[in-house]
Amino acid sequence: MDDRESLDRSSAEVAQSMPVSDSNVEFLTAEGSSESDRAHPGNESSGVEVVLRSDIGINTLLTRLKQSVASAREFAAFLKKRSSLEEEHAQGMKKLCKGSHESSRKPDNRQGGYAQHYNEVIGIHDRLTDNGIQFALSLHQMQEDLYDLALNIERGRKQWKQTGLSAEKRVQDSETLMDKAKAKYDSLAEDFDRVRTGDKQSGRVFGLKGPKSAAQHEEDLNRKMQAADSDYASKVQIAQNQRQELVITQRPQAVKAILDLIHECDSGLTLQLQKFATLNEKLLLSNGLCVSPLNGHSNQQSHRSLRDVVFQIDNAQDLNSYIASFATRVSHQPAEIKYQPHPSAAPTQQPALIHPRSPADLANPSNMPDDFLHHPHTTNAQGLGSSQEQYPSPGYVPPQNASDQQYQGSPRQHTFPTNGEPVSTQQSSHTQLSSPLYSQPPMFGPSQNNDFTHPELPPLRPVFGVSLDDLLKRDGSAIPLVVYQCLQAVDLFGLDVEGIYRLSGSAMHVSRLRAIFDNDSSQVDFRNPEAFYHDVNSVAGLLKQFFRDLPDPLLTHEHFQSFIEAAQIEDDVTRRDSLHAIVNSLPDPNYATLRALTLHLHRVQEHSGANRMNAGNLAICFGPTLMGTVHNIADTGWQVKAIETVLHNTYQIFDDD
Secondary structure, three states: OOHHHHHHHHHHHHHHOOOOOOHHHHHHOOOOOOHHHHHOHHHHHHHHHHHHHOOOHHHHHHHHHHHHHHHHHHHHHHHHHHHHHHHHHHHHHHHHHHHHHHHHOOOOOOOOHHHHHHHHHHHHHHHHHHHHHHHHHHHHHHHHHHHHHHHHHHHHHHHHHHHHHHHHHHHHHHHHHHHHHHHHHHHHHHHHHHHHOOOOOOOOEEEOOEEEOHHHHHHHHHHHHHHHHHHHHHHHHHHHHHHHHHHHHHHHHHHHHHHHHHHHHHHHHHHHHHHHHHHHHHHHHHHHHHHOOOHHHOOOHHHOOHHHHHHOOOHHHHHHHHHHOOHHHOOOOOOOOOOOOOHHHOOOOOOOOOOOOOHHHHHOHHHOOHHHHHOOOOOOOOOOOOOOOOOOOOOOOOOOOHHHHHHOOOOOOOOOEEOOEEOOHHHHHHHHHHOOOOOOOOOOOOOOOOOOOOOOOOOOOOOOOOOHHHHHHHHOOOOOHHHHHHHHHHHHHOOOOOOOOOOOOOHHHHHHHHHHHHHHHHHOOOOOHHHHOOOHHHHHHHHHHHHHOOOOOOOOOOOHHHHHHHHOOOOHHHHHHHHHHHHHOOOHHHHHHHHHHHHHHHHHHHOHHHHOOOHHHHHHHHHHHHHOOOOOOOHHHHHHHHHHHHHHOHHHHOOOO
């Protein structure tokens, strides 16, 4: 009987003789078998046992385990992408709800009942956003768990691949050595048989010491054959032992371990799929309850359905409430319309011409005309009856010539809010005419005081060095008057001046103007260039001096580091959005002043062809001025970058109305 066949047969008998209930072959149980496998135990189950006990069992399971790991990783990648999309959508909805909520509170939008219902609609969307964020977080946790599972399974697969395939390789190597020993033994046996039977075909045999006789040759072959037989027998014994160890111990252990890994990976993947289905159902159910709560909760104000909220908007009631809110502003007795000349324009007193009256009129003074009774010193309707030359009163201001009319009607005039109410242009002009204290340039001469500190102008209402909050509480205006006047002057007379805000004005003029503003800023009108000595660069310097003297910079010490970090962002859109968020968080007077200044500087840079001041140059001038001094010199460049980004995105950060 052939030795190789006997070795294979003995190994098969050993494997078949193994009891199924033994702990080494627990992998052959029906734990992982499907219902069809259990329904046909004579077909699939027997085929599974045959494959697992064969030489290809380990390789088959390793391939299947690799597929399980790949499927787990693919679903984890799907969860990661879905989580990212859900989070991006939720964050976008969150930002939209916040912006809509803030916009609804602006006075430009409808208020009253509509605003309440609209905010409730936004609140429902905000709760939907919270559900989306929670769903995205759950998906993110699931994909991390799947990635960890796939990593652990892959680590175990590599370990058992090395262990199982190494055992298979050792058996194959021992069988290869056994085959070589058998071939050598068969060759020597055939040679010995030919010599022993007298076969002379081989001819005479020559050795190292000369020709050998037939007996000597036969003896040598017999000795070699016996040695080969002994080596072959030992190789067979070694191969049998290793195969028996492989079949009884090593292969079952490897197969069982790989099967456990397959079951663990497949079970983990199935569990995550079940969780994914549950989370989707929970998300849809939660969103449905937000949009349309159950009937038991519909009576609560905070749980009304979207449909109920929208259908409760009463347009007629909102309109009537809005109109009725202005009832207190209606004057019950409108003022009498009559002509009232200014006292400075009245003529000098002179005897009035007495109209001839009838005796009845003289006897009854009630029949006399009103102008005779109440205005006995006025002239007749034609202005006749005065032989004297009329002169203006001492407080009279002559009308401005044609060259000065442009200052009163410039298209860039803006009304400045005082205590929340706009001041008309006519009122501003009247203030200029009735109070010409600062509208004329000072006349310096030998008899006048040339000290520009002007001790005769005490700081009755100081502006410089006072915080924006204090100015708002005192003056009732979010934008300081000095800022408004300076921006107005530069808009009217400085947009085309080369180097505006870069070139310094006269220090004496700046000192004089500062003293005037600290005395009473309401008396200043920069629409007339004589009010600032026709030196618009001094106005620009005065504006920068005001911002430098603030106790807390316009962009505040609190937000300094946030502006620096936002300026360091490389992406333009992300940097703009980050700066926009920080600007929105500024205090109200800071935000209002920054908005007015930024819109003004945007108009300045639109004229950069004439004034040579683009956004970069303006940012260099205003970076340290608006953000304050820096402790790290490297932050100076980031200050400029922050201001330049705001100027480049003026209408994305501020509205232009």
